[in-house]
Structures are given as structure tokens and as C-alpha cells.
Amino acid sequence: MSTISDVAKLAGVSAMTVSRVINNSGYSSREARARVEAAIAELAYVPNALGRQLRSKQTKMLALVLSDIMNPFFTTIARGVEDVAGAHGFSVMFCNTDESETEEAQYLLMLVQRQVDGVLLVPASSSGKSLRMLSSHQMPVVVLDRRIQSRHVDSVRCDSEAGAYKLTEHLIGLGHRRIAVLTGRRSVSTSVDRVAGYRRALLDAGLNPDDALVRYGEYNQVDGHRMAQEILAVDPRPTAIFAANNFIAFGVMRALRETGLRVPEDMSIVAFDDVPAAWVGEPFLTVVDQPAYEIGRRAAELMLSRLEGRTSGAGRDVVLPSELIVRRSSGVPRAEVPVSAAPVDHAPTPDRRARGVPVVPAVTTGAAR
Amino acid sequence: MSTISDVAKLAGVSAMTVSRVINNSGYSSREARARVEAAIAELAYVPNALGRQLRSKQTKMLALVLSDIMNPFFTTIARGVEDVAGAHGFSVMFCNTDESETEEAQYLLMLVQRQVDGVLLVPASSSGKSLRMLSSHQMPVVVLDRRIQSRHVDSVRCDSEAGAYKLTEHLIGLGHRRIAVLTGRRSVSTSVDRVAGYRRALLDAGLNPDDALVRYGEYNQVDGHRMAQEILAVDPRPTAIFAANNFIAFGVMRALRETGLRVPEDMSIVAFDDVPAAWVGEPFLTVVDQPAYEIGRRAAELMLSRLEGRTSGAGRDVVLPSELIVRRSSGVPRAEVPVSAAPVDHAPTPDRRARGVPVVPAVTTGAAR
DNA sequence: CTGTTAGCGCGTTCAG
DNA sequence: CTGAACGCGCTAACAG
Numbered sequence: 001m002s003t004i005s006d007v008a009k010l011a012g013v014s015a016m017t018v019s020r021v022i023n024n025s026g027y028s029s030r031e032a033r034a035r036v037e038a039a040i041a042e043l044a045y046v047p048n049a050l051g052r053q054l055r056s057k058q059t060k061m062l063a064l065v066l067s068d069i070m071n072p073f074f075t076t077i078a079r080g081v082e083d084v085a086g087a088h089g090f091s092v093m094f095c096n097t098d099e100s101e102t103e104e105a106q107y108l109l110m111l112v113q114r115q116v117d118g119v120l121l122v123p124a125s126s127s128g129k130s131l132r133m134l135s136s137h138q139m140p141v142v143v144l145d146r147r148i149q150s151r152h153v154d155s156v157r158c159d160s161e162a163g164a165y166k167l168t169e170h171l172i173g174l175g176h177r178r179i180a181v182l183t184g185r186r187s188v189s190t191s192v193d194r195v196a197g198y199r200r201a202l203l204d205a206g207l208n209p210d211d212a213l214v215r216y217g218e219y220n221q222v223d224g225h226r227m228a229q230e231i232l233a234v235d236p237r238p239t240a241i242f243a244a245n246n247f248i249a250f251g252v253m254r255a256l257r258e259t260g261l262r263v264p265e266d267m268s269i270v271a272f273d274d275v276p277a278a279w280v281g282e283p284f285l286t287v288v289d290q291p292a293y294e295i296g297r298r299a300a301e302l303m304l305s306r307l308e309g310r311t312s313g314a315g316r317d318v319v320l321p322s323e324l325i326v327r328r329s330s331g332v333p334r335a336e337v338p339v340s341a342a343p344v345d346h347a348p349t350p351d352r353r354a355r356g357v358p359v360v361p362a363v364t365t366g367a368a369r
Numbered sequence: 370m371s372t373i374s375d376v377a378k379l380a381g382v383s384a385m386t387v388s389r390v391i392n393n394s395g396y397s398s399r400e401a402r403a404r405v406e407a408a409i410a411e412l413a414y415v416p417n418a419l420g421r422q423l424r425s426k427q428t429k430m431l432a433l434v435l436s437d438i439m440n441p442f443f444t445t446i447a448r449g450v451e452d453v454a455g456a457h458g459f460s461v462m463f464c465n466t467d468e469s470e471t472e473e474a475q476y477l478l479m480l481v482q483r484q485v486d487g488v489l490l491v492p493a494s495s496s497g498k499s500l501r502m503l504s505s506h507q508m509p510v511v512v513l514d515r516r517i518q519s520r521h522v523d524s525v526r527c528d529s530e531a532g533a534y535k536l537t538e539h540l541i542g543l544g545h546r547r548i549a550v551l552t553g554r555r556s557v558s559t560s561v562d563r564v565a566g567y568r569r570a571l572l573d574a575g576l577n578p579d580d581a582l583v584r585y586g587e588y589n590q591v592d593g594h595r596m597a598q599e600i601l602a603v604d605p606r607p608t609a610i611f612a613a614n615n616f617i618a619f620g621v622m623r624a625l626r627e628t629g630l631r632v633p634e635d636m637s638i639v640a641f642d643d644v645p646a647a648w649v650g651e652p653f654l655t656v657v658d659q660p661a662y663e664i665g666r667r668a669a670e671l672m673l674s675r676l677e678g679r680t681s682g683a684g685r686d687v688v689l690p691s692e693l694i695v696r697r698s699s700g701v702p703r704a705e706v707p708v709s710a711a712p713v714d715h716a717p718t719p720d721r722r723a724r725g726v727p728v729v730p731a732v733t734t735g736a737a738r
Numbered sequence: 739c740t741g742t743t744a745g746c747g748c749g750t751t752c753a754g
Numbered sequence: 755c756t757g758a759a760c761g762c763g764c765t766a767a768c769a770g
Contacts, residue, residue: 001506003763014741019765027739044505049482050423051763054746059419069438070448072648079439082465091479093460096451110460113418136413137370221646250648257651275648277590279441279619282626372747383757388749396755420747423762 002043011039022047053115062303063111064296065095065104066122066144067219073246073273073292074122077144080296081120088304090117099124099185099218105133112137118303120144125187140306142299147189154306156299156318160190160272163288163322164197167242167270170286170324172205176240176268176333180213182227182252183244191216194244194272213238217248224251232259239268239333246273249285264331274325286330288322295320371412380408391416422484431672432480433665434464434473435491435513436588442615442642442661443491446513449665450489457673459486468493468554468587474502481506487672489513494556509675511668516558523675525668525687529559529641532657532691533566536611536639539655539693541574545609545637545702549582551596551621552613560585563613563641582607586617593620601628608637608702615642618654633700643694655699657691664689 004022008015013032020026021036028036039045053059064081066074078094085092093116095107104124111119118140123130131150134141143155164181171179181198184191199209212234217223224247231238232255243249249271253263261267274289298318305311373391377384382401389395390405397405408414422428433450435443447463454461462485464476473493480488487509492499500519503510512524533550540548550567553560568578581603586592593616600607601624612618618640622632630636643658667687674680 004765005763015763016741016765017739020740023765025765029739032740046478046481046506048484048763050419050428050484051746052765054419054423054748054763055765057746068448069451070444070645072441075439075444078463079437079465082438082463091462091464091483093462094447094451095460096448109415112415114460115417115419137415246648253651276439279615279644279648282622373749374747384747385749385757386755389756392749394749398755401756417747420762421749423747423764424749426762 001048002045004045004047007036007039007043007045010043011035057115059115059117060090061093061114061116062090062118062120062300063093063095063107063116064120065097065107065111067099067124068096069094071219071247072276072279073290076276076292077296077299080293080298081300082296084297084300084304088308090304097122097124099188101125101127101129104130108133112139117307118142120299120303122146123148126189127187140303142303144295144299145190147193151315153315154299154302154317155315156295156302156320158290158295158320158322160193161197161200163272163290163324164194164242164244165201166197166322166324167272167286167288168198168201169205170326171240171242171268171270171330172201172207174240174268174330174332176238177207178210178213178236178238179240179242180215180231180234180238181242181244182215182217182224182231182248184217184219184248186216188219190272191219191244194242198242219245219247221247221251221254224248225255226251228252228255232256232261240330241267241269243269243271246271246275246287249273249287263329266334268330268333270330283325284327284329286327287325289325290322291320370417371414373414373416376405376408376412376414379412380404426484428484428486429459430462430483430485431459431487431489431669432462432464432476432485433489434466434476434480436468436493437465438463440588440616441645441648442659445645445661446665446668449662449667450669451665453666453669453673459673466491466493468557470494470496470498473499477502481508486676487511489668489672491515492517495558496556509672511672513664513668514559516562520684522684523668523671523686524684525664525671525689527659527664527689527691529562530566530569532641532659532693533563533611533613534570535566535691535693536641536655536657537567537570538574539695540609540611540637540639540699541570541576543609543637543699543701545607546576547579547582547605547607548609548611549584549600549603549607550611550613551584551586551593551600551617553586553588553617555585557588559641560588560613563611567611588614589616590620590623593617594624595620597621597624601625601630609699610636610638612638612640615640615644615656618642618656632698635703637699637702639699652694652696653698655696656694658694659691660689 004015004018007018017028017032018036020028021033062085064078069075082092097104101124108130119134120142122144123146128149131153141153143153145157181195183195195214202209215227217227228251241252243252252269256263256267263269270286272288274287373387374384376387386397386401387405389397390402431454433447438444451461466473470493477499488503489511491513492515497518500522510522512522514526517524550564552564564583571578584596586596597620610621612621621638625632625636632638639655641657643656
């Protein structure tokens with residue numbers, strides 16, 4: 001490994017001149033430049049970023065701390081972050097917390113030690129402890145996906161409450177009256193926001209929320225399965241289930257399959273998060289799709305514009321809209337339809353994307369709206 | 370940001386003593402240790418890893434360079450790498466090359482500059498240029514997923530040839546005689562190995578490979594779709610399609626849906642790569658599943674054991690076995706079954722995992738095997 | 739346009 | 755058991 005002074009020696013100039021040539025900073029004569037470049041080529045010299053980083057106090061490195069890179073929602077966010085960061089000469093480190101506050105704290109400490117230039121954080125809890133720790137070290141932060149209290153921090157997320165409202169409204173429009181919701185843990189804002197949107201939709205329709213139909217758990221398939229089993233034992237049984245994320249939805253599907261219930265004839269399912277089109281043969285679930293790539297992209301841009309001094313002042317809270325996509329997993333509840341007239345439609349069904357106007361004709365219910 | 374000498378000053382000792390306390394190296398008296406720890410706490414001192422890295426010439430950082438983190442296969446590999454690396458105190462940087470040699474070269478140069486301790490590489494091409502560049506900088510490398518020429522480099526991959534053989538054999542056993550294969554680009558070893566396994570299976574069954582049924586393209590949905598359209602126009606049309614990866618398979622499914630062909634009644638599909646169980650309601654595709662997490666885990670372990678000096682000598686080539694999982698997307702070809710007796714089985718179908726012995730009874734064909 | 743000086747924060751070396 | 759001196763590779767600040 002040759003160093004900058006090896007190059008300087010070979011080129012017959014000082015290290016400083018070499019530095020200027022490498023970084024295109026300051027002036028340098030054609031001749032000196034040529035000699036330096038020749039020396040660099042001869043030695044196959046590659047500058048050592050560590051020295052530069054130590055001196056300039058910039059690592060050109062961002063960190064993305066999230067719960068699990070295996071979740072397609074986060075994978076997509078990650079790709080958005082990487083694309084933007086890369087275009088600005090920044091690299092990205094990924095850290096999986098698995099929703100554990102302990103893991104999160106350990107990673108954040110490590111990131112501070114490593115002097116990353118900024119942290120993009122999907123907080124494992126809304127306690128704000130992590131944010132305080134980061135700000136005590138003057139570490140720039142953008143919070144992703146979740147709501148936080150602090151007014152000083154930038155955040156980019158999707159409107160969970162509104163998305164949940166849309167899904168619930170859709171089910172009510174189909175005629176459902178008993179709708180269950182299976183969500184994540186109480187300490188995560190998306191979990192509670194989605195329940196809140198669900199409740200508001202029920203109330204707006206003049207329906208009475210039933211706490212027996214609300215379950216909190218983990219955002220994974222195992223817990224989705226468990227919660228679905230519980231909810232299927234409730235009497236009277238709900239006619240529709242709202243899964244607050246994709247993994248929970250798949251756990252629900254499994255539970256229904258095991259119980260022999262058909263979707264949507266015996267039970268409707270709707271969920272948050274779509275599965276990327278590239279990964280599925282025929283999309284089946286009615287979902288609210290979050291703009292995951294956009295969340296990552298916007299978060300990275302916000303971070304970079306702070307770091308490059310193009311943005312300053314109070315924290316921005318960017319809230320992106322979600323989109324309702326109606327597919328075959330949601331239908332009219334059994335009681336509403338004659339048994340003989342419930343054919344399963346297995347023909348190719350293009351997505352009916354709801355844009356503004358609900359695609360499904362609203363069923364007139366007791367209450368307005 | 371306080372430094373090690375701030376702590377030293379406050380504790381009334383030298384910087385060296387502080388360093389010893391932090392790293393538990395050498396001796397230090399109880400008293401000194403206590404004073405240092407108090408000072409650290411008071412200043413909320415966090416050691417700057419950059420200084421340490423510059424001095425020790427170790428960054429405790431690995432890089433994973435792959436084509437696209439959005440591909441579930443690579444995401445799973447990434448998680449395997451991260452878990453192992455994290456357990457050893459290493460961090461991981463991810464780089465998406467999108468199969469571009471240019472992108473790859475840029476990333477690798479950046480990684481050398483950043484002085485990462487090692488690179489885990491899914492090479493965009495089998496040219497070996499990247500490997501030569503890395504070795505010229507004495508950068509430790511483990512190649513993942515793909516074959517390379519060099520005998521000096523460690524690699525961890527799955528046996529593509531054998532997996533393709535299993536899938537093709539399965540189709541032949543069902544009675545298929547005209548089987549198409551849609552694969553990736555010729556410069557990637559997995560693409561050509563899968564075609565090789567396919568050809569060997571045909572030959573072993575006494576069938577004649579038809580080059581019109583072999584297509585090379587990109588490992589993505591768009592190209593899978595395009596290649597499927599081409600292959601459906603071939604006369605006589607094949608009765609089964611072997612997609613060499615998951616994305617190609619989904620492109621094929623889309624093409625078939627658009628053409629109005631049913632799977633498996635009108636066309637069987639088999640593919641490389643399973644979709645993680647957590648992401649799908651009911652798995653449908655007959656696949657060969659690669660142990661992706663294991664590939665990542667083993668690669669990271671190999672790298673760490675080299676870095677920690679526990680392994681030395683010639684490059685290891687770890688080849689992991691794949692597993693055939695038979696599902697509903699593959700069936701007996703149309704001609705072989707009376708039209709009246711081809712019911713679609715929509716009941717819950719547990720996976721029939723083939724372990725050693727083929728699950729599907731072998732159809733007696735002209736040739737042995 | 740170019741070179742010199744002086745660190746960035748830390749750990750190794752060696753003498754107390 | 756502890757500290758002083760030095761250097762890792764690079765660049766900001768200042769002369770020339």
C-alpha cells in the first residue's frame with residue numbers, strides 16, 4: 001500500500017500537491033499534474049479514506065437502522081436510500097434491530113463511534129431515548145416510517161391513520177359490520193395509528209368499536225397466525241380481518257387455510273403494505289400500498305440537504321399518501337349474499353386501483369358518509 | 370466531541386492510561402480505572418473509531434457487493450452475512466451493482482479506499498477482472514453464489530447444475546418432452562450452469578435438446594415476460610417452462626396469464642429460488658430452493674476465519690445442496706391426460722418436499738432413468 | 739502555483 | 755503499573 005508521500009517522492013513534488021491533484025482543489029500546473037498522475041498510475045496508488053476522514057471530519061457514510069431488512073417494505077426503503085446516497089457519493093450501512101431497543105441502542109453507539117455523517121432511523125419504540133442519545137452527540141437524524149414527538153427532528157412517513165381509515169371504510173362499504181384488526185406492538189406509532197384510523201372509520205359509519213376485535217402483537221407471520229386463531233374464536237365471529245402489515249396478513253391467511261375458511265367468501269382480508277409486483281404471480285390481497293421507495297428516497301434527500309447545508313431550521317415532517325388497491329381478498333360478507341350466488345372468480349383480475357373515488361359502490365348504511 | 374486527552378486531563382492521568390482502560394489492554398490500577406471511568410461518564414465520551422482504525426489498520430467493516438438487495442434471494446444472503454458479522458463486531462456495507470460491471474468496479478474501488486477489511490462479492494461477470502483488482506490491493510475476498518476460475522479465492526455457492534437437473538428430471542418424470550429454459554445472461558455462471566443441468570437431464574433421459582427452447586436474458590421480471598412471449602410463439606410449443614430464477618418465473622406467469630394459459634393444465638412452470646414462506650399466502654411454484662441464508666452465513670464465517678487467522682492456505686470452494694419442492698405449478702402435460710379428468714386442486718396443499726427420492730412417480734419413458 | 743508546518747484521535751514503543 | 759514521544763495518511767492554514 002503506497003501512501004501519498006510515496007507518490008509525492010516519485011513525482012518529485014510535495015504531498016500537498018498530490019493532494020490537490022487528487023481532489024481537484026486549488027491550483028496546480030499542467031506539468032505537475034501530469035507528473036503526479038503518472039506516479040499515481042505507476043504505483044497503483046489509491047488514497048486512504050481513513051486519513052481523509054480523520055482530517056476532514058466527514059465519513060461520507062450514512063446509516064439506515066431498521067427492524068428487519070428481510071421485510072420487503074424495508075428492503076424497498078433501503079434501496080431508495082442507497083440510490084440517493086450513492087448518487088451523492090455517500091455509502092450506507094444497514095443495521096437490523098429486530099424491533100429490539102437494546103439492539104438499537106448498541107447499533108447507535110457503534111454508529112456514533114464510527115462517526116457516520118447521519119442516521120436514518122426506524123425507531124424500535126416511540127420513547128425518544130434513542131433520539132436524545134443521538135442529539136447529545138450532535139448526530140443528524142431523519143426518522144422513517146414512524147411518528148415521534150420531537151419537533152426538532154425530520155421525519156418521513158406514510159399516513160397510517162388515513163390508510164387504515166380507507167381500508168376499514170372499504171370493508172364497511174362492502175357491508176361488513178364486525179371487523180377485526182390485528183396490529184403490531186403498542187409502543188410503535190404505526191400500530192396505534194392504524195387502530196386509530198380503523199376506529200374513526202367505524203365511528204364515522206355509526207358503528208360501535210368492539211375492543212374484543214382488536215389485537216396487538218408483533219409485525220410478523222407467527223404472531224399474525226396466533227392473533228388470527230384467537231380472533232376466529234370470538235363469538236360472534238367477525239366477517240373481515242384488517243391486518244396491520246404484510247407479515248400479519250400472511251399469518252392470517254395461513255390460519256384461515258388451516259381452519260378451512262375461504263377468502264373472501266367466508267372471511268375478507270385487507271392489509272397494510274403491498275408485496276412488490278415483481279415477486280408475485282397474481283396479487284390477491286386488497287391492500288393499502290405505502291410508497292416505500294419514496295420514503296427512503298425522500299428521507300435520504302432530506303438528510304443530504306441538511307448535511308450539505310441546503311436545508312436548515314426546524315424539523316420537517318413529510319407525510320406521504322398511501323394508495324388503496326382493491327383485489328380479490330375482500331368481498332361482500334356471507335350473510336349479505338345468497339349461497340347459490342357466490343362464485344369464485346379465478347379469471348385474471350386486473351387490479352382495480354382506487355384513485356380518489358372508491359371503486360366499490362358504497363353500501364348505504366345507518367349512518368351518513 | 371470530547372477526545373481521549375480531554376478524558377485524560379479530567380481524570381488526571383495520561384491518554385495512554387485512558388486507552389488501556391477502554392480497551393482492557395495492559396495493566397491499570399483499580400484507582401486509575403475508576404477515575405477514568407468517572408471522567409468518561411461525565412464527558413459522555415465516546416471513542417472515535419477513525420483514529421483507532423487509522424492506527425490499527427483495521428476497520429472492522431465488511432462489504433457485501435451484490436446485484437440487487439430487492440431480490441429476496443440476496444436479501445436473505447444479506448441477513449445471513451449481517452448476523453454473523455455483527456456477532457463478531459463487524460459492520461457490513463451493502464452495494465447494489467444491478468449486474469453492471471462498471472458499477473461493480475466503482476464500488477470496489479471505493480471499498481479499497483475505505484479500507485474495508487474484506488469483500489463478499491457476487492460478481493457481475495465471470496471475467497475475473499474484479500478479483501484481480503482486489504487481489505492487487507491484497508483485499509481478502511469471498512465470492513458468493515457464482516463460480517469463478519481462480520483457485521486462490523474462497524467461494525460459497527449452491528450447486529446450480531444439480532438443481533437444474535432435478536427440476537428438469539421432475540418435469541420429464543411428469544411426461545414432458547418439450548421443455549423450455551429461460552435463463553440469465555451468458556456471462557454469469559449460474560445462468561450457464563442451470564442450462565447445463567437442464568441439458569444433462571434431457572440427454573440422460575434420451576431426449577434431444579432443442580436450442581430453440583433455450584433463451585438467455587436478464588434475471589428480472591421484464592425479461593422473463595419477454596422471453597416467455599418468444600417461447601410461446603415457438604412451434605411446436607413447449608409444454609413446460611423452466612425459469613432460471615424467481616423473477617423470471619413471475620414474468621413467465623404474467624405472460625401466461627395474459628395469453629390465457631392456465632398453470633399447470635396448459636403449461637407447467639418450475640423455477641430456481643423459493644419465495645420466503647413469510648411472504649406468501651399459499652406457495653404455488655415448484656422450485657429448487659437455495660439455502661440463501663446459509664450461503665451468507667458460511668461466506669461471512671469463511672471471511673472472518675481468514676481475517677482472524679483461523680484459516681489459511683488455498684481457496685475453499687463451498688458448494689451447498691439445493692432442495693426440490695414440488696407444488697401445484699407443475700403437472701402432467703395436457704396430451705397425456707383426458708380432458709375430462711383434469712380437475713384443478715384448490716384445496717390446501719401442503720408442500721411435498723422431495724428428500725432424496727422423487728415424490729412424483731417416474732413416468733416410464735423411452736430411455737432409462 | 740507550491741511547499742512547510744501542524745495537527746485530526748488514537749495506539750504502539752519503550753523507558754521509567 | 756504509568757507516561758512521553760511518535761506516527762498512522764491525509765489536508766487546512768499559512769507562507770513563499
